[in-house]
Amino acid sequence: MAKWDNMLSMLWMLRSGRKFTAAQIADSLEISVRTVYRYIDALCASGVPVVAESGHDGGIRILESFRETPLFFNSVELKALVDAFKFAQGAGYPYAEELESALKKVENGLHEEQRHDLSRQTSGMDVISPVRPPSVVPLLRDLEEAAKEGRTVRIVYRKANAEQASERAVDPYGLAYDRNEWYAVAFCHRSQAVRTFRVDRIARLEPTETRFETPERFSASAYFRDQSNRGREADGPLAVIRIEGEQDVLNEVCGHWHMRHYLTERTDREARFLLDVPTMNKYLPTYLMSFGTAIRIREPLELQRRIREMAREIAQHYEDDAD
Template sequence: MSKADNMLSILWLLRSGKRVTAQQLADNLEIHVRTVYRCIDSLCASGAPIIADSGPNGGYRLLGEFVDSPLLFDNEEQKALVHASIFAREAGYPFTDALTRAVDKLKRYTNEEQLEWINRHSSGLAVIQTPTDSRELELLQRLEEAAARGESLHMDYAKGPELSPGNRVIDPYGIVHWKGIWYMVGFCRLRQEIRNFRVDRIVRLEATDTRFERPAVFSARDFLLRSLLPESLDAETLVMVRLHGHEHALNELCKHWLFGHALIERKQPGEALFKLGELSLKTYVPYFLLPYGRSLKILEPQMLINRMAEVSLEMFKHYEAMQIKIEDKKG
């Protein structure tokens, strides 16, 4: 048997709760006693609470609570773990290799019927996601570990593809995956405030000798959401937006990252009420609504209707100019 098989077998034998000597374990498994010692050392290193009692009645035993803990998963639990690994891998989870090894172990210790069942269910699930490159995976691993250990990092960060990276020291509080992009939320010692950074724009990370304590009550997820949707969460700038249209179009709009968080009420038939920042209505909201065309109708406010007319006219002029250039070249 492989070392992993021997280690699992030893755990099963120790689950009886009785003290078992190394020689008894070796005899049961038909392996050398030195192999038993090596396997027990590996089990202890991996966190298994094995206690060695000396004396005439001594031997190895497991801590009481661990004896009662389940070491096997039922079919539904196995399926859920495999499906979760698929989602995590496609999202660019930074510890994908370790996750793959864990799922491989899960499959290794199932019988043929269970393995076939798992494979049938895992082959029926797919996730479409922009792949995360190896460099970004390494950055995510470094950030997650620094956040867990409270280690500050030197960071070279480029705000845009054409901008030169700037250096700063950051205290990483956590990493967040949102809408296909990984973000790091942490305290920026250059700006002396908590900020969020896109991981794909990080050029370099380097360790420092500085340590930090993350605030006791802090959610990187909530902070990122508030920073990306500042106006929609600012009561002083909220404007009521009432839309009417086909139910399918409204359903799709409510899945949008901005409108989904700004939804106040869905009225039947075919009407929805949102609260959005005034500045956003003048900038990017009209462009979010353009793809829906005539399937949606703005009932209020008038300022959004006016802005949609302006944006539509700008788009018309843009493509009209392109069409004229193409016709001139043909002529």
């Protein structure tokens, strides 16, 4: 463990309010007692009030006043914070600027050696942001604020492939980020049902004075799962579907809006799903056929047999044309 990580770990131990002997600290951090005293000197020089008391009830402790100071992070935690900011920024998180400001405050409190180490550790990873309309960020802020306040909003929304946008009043229950897109899950007054609206398709949003109550324990992610479950043909019986393929192809199969809800196990070479047989028979043969020889169905034999039949029917169709 790096020097600064050891020092921070020791600081966390002392912040607990307990007294420790140098031997206890050394044993916990797997360092020498001499190193413990060097770290104490370094902490004291940095303004941390570490007190070493001798005698039967003595030990190393930290003054009460310092235990109320802000949190400290080790190098891996700092890297995780920076990387999380990159993902948030790439996803179009509406408070990315505030997150960046908070992160800078943390970085400003670092020692020069820590800042250099953090820059080195985080320079190897970037998140490529998808192209988004500039209006998405303020829309996300407005929708989240409306959800928090329980305020109905009026939106102008354009459905996919629709020629014209339509206006409607909605009660935004929550936001969800799914497949690189932001969605608002809201009660639509026009259809009198809960619907999902892709935020980048909202042309205009205006708050109203109307108030609403969000259903108790509502979860946008749970709503998406429920919608997928409703698309099933029947409740059972269930079949285990085992598919082999290259990692990038399996990523595409597992990322399908419907299939991903039934994924039960995944490795680099195989994915397993649990799905009811009627839905499997109705939707999967055609969908999985589109991957050609890039995947192989291992289970169930019924699905494997149906895909073979479809392949023969297609081959026969073009053989007939050749004649």
